[in-house]
Amino acid sequence: DVKVTQSSRYLVKRTGEKVFLECVQDMDHENMFWYRQDPGLGLRLIYFSYDVKMKEKGDIPEGYSVSREKKERFSLILESASTNQTSMYLCASSRLRVEQYFGPGTRLTVT
Amino acid sequence: AQSVSQHNHHVILSEAASLELGCNYSYGGTVNLFWYVQYPGQHLQLLLKYFSGDPLVKGIKGFEAEFIKSKFSFNLRKPSVQWSDTAEYFCAVNDHTGKLIFGQGTTLQVKP
Numbered sequence: 500d501v502k503v504t505q506s507s508r509y510l511v512k513r514t515g516e517k518v519f520l521e522c523v524q525d526m527d528h529e530n531m532f533w534y535r536q537d538p539g540l541g542l543r544l545i546y547f548s549y550d551v552k553m554k555e556k557g558d559i560p561e562g563y564s565v566s567r568e569k570k571e572r573f574s575l576i577l578e579s580a581s582t583n584q585t586s587m588y589l590c591a592s593s594r595l596r597v598e599q600y601f602g603p604g605t606r607l608t609v610t
Numbered sequence: 611a612q613s614v615s616q617h618n619h620h621v622i623l624s625e626a627a628s629l630e631l632g633c634n635y636s637y638g639g640t641v642n643l644f645w646y647v648q649y650p651g652q653h654l655q656l657l658l659k660y661f662s663g664d665p666l667v668k669g670i671k672g673f674e675a676e677f678i679k680s681k682f683s684f685n686l687r688k689p690s691v692q693w694s695d696t697a698e699y700f701c702a703v704n705d706h707t708g709k710l711i712f713g714q715g716t717t718l719q720v721k722p
Binding site: 532540543547589598 | 619642644646652653654655661700704706708713715
């Protein structure tokens, strides 16, 4: 079974703090993705990565950055958290053009 | 830009009723199509997928979907829903880059 794990299920941070969300997959997948999920908006892609040290912007990259130093690990960074970044963050991994496997999500609240 | 549209945002059914959730996409190229489900408190998981071949695909838990290329549609069906099908359902399209484009989601509530 593919396993995608995320470092925290729930996180509360203050406005202006730097936030790190970690994602690890154990299936040697090339591709990794970060989404945010908001009611009525579905899942929106923030960033994705096709390989180590490679990253591509998704649909809503503003205010976020990513890091992929190892194949199994993909980090999402909020340089200076803001209240409009309060959301559920989902990580996923896949091989090219096949189904993505999702982690349990991190519910981030920025106060 | 590619987009995916789910027609129903919130559906309420009684147990044993039939279900059909609509999904349309806008992308002219070759697509892979997916339905994902998110049960309350659980992570998003794959319900079924279509890559090629028979346009009627069967997934887990008695769900099926039909790909109609001429209508750019991939509707999800189940003949008889159960209370345990209460969840949020997402249609998604995967383009040539490998990115998934999701619909807005449909919340299904099944009354016992």
